[in-house]
Amino acid sequence: MNLFEETKFIMNKYKIQAKKSLGQNFLVDEEIVNGIVNEAQISKNDLVIEIGPGLGTLTSRLLERAGKVIAVELDKDVLNILNDRFKLYNNFELINQDILKVDLNNLIDDNLKNEITSCKIVANLPYYITTPIITKLLEEKLNLKSITVMVQKEVAKRLTSVPGKDKEVSSISYYIYYYSNPKIVLDVPRNCFIPSPDVDSSVISLELLKEPRVKITDEKFLFDVIKASFSQKRKTLLNSLVNNHICSSKEDLEKILSESLNMNPKVRPEELSLQDFSDLCNLLKK
């Protein structure tokens, strides 16, 4: 039985229909499944947290390679499938919860012991909450080695853009680049899933840096400034920061941009690198 047939068989046996509201698109391409596990470089020293195991396709490959797999799934209807499939594995744990509500710091701390020395996130993400999940994984400063996840192709481009260099940046690109080395590792056509989504997908890999990429005294302020800068489409950096009350005086900000940072006061936020934003924040705080 190939993966497509196996998935159909499981769905029939357990009378499962994919739930659109939970972003359920089940992966049915063997090469892509193996590709994800290979890109994540899973070994017996790894704890893998899988977000949204669904019917367990990726989970079964992860279990063969990892020291332990903790799968976090919101949908109650697939729990018995996962428990039936993996009951013989003593390195499998299933948590029935919304990933956005799981205390991941505690979960990781409790499970990094003995020969299990690092934690990696691997998932075919539910697309409706891609940004909140990635934000949570980075914001909570988890003890993670890498994040390897499938997302929509267009979103993948934005998430892996290098600020100041690539065109398609948004505020989350800076966030990701601050914490990690991001790259697209696989492109995945829509026909690799049941049901087939309306968009193509890509797998991205975020390799977490030991220290954030730039040194900054007030991290929160840096991200407030970046968010404010991108809050209004097609506005200049100057206008967005004044409109969002990051800086009360347009003249002062104009002076900082042109005199201290040697920038055109009409500069748009997407032209700034992460270091540029960091320098700007340090000057605004003075």
Ligand code: SAM
């Ligand atoms: N891993 C499976 C695969 O590749 O075939 C399923 C991937 S499917 C794109 C996304 C999975 O995330 C579904 O199983 C869905 O039920 C689950 N999910 C959706 N929202 C979730 C949430 N908030 N927390 C945890 N899992 C969630």
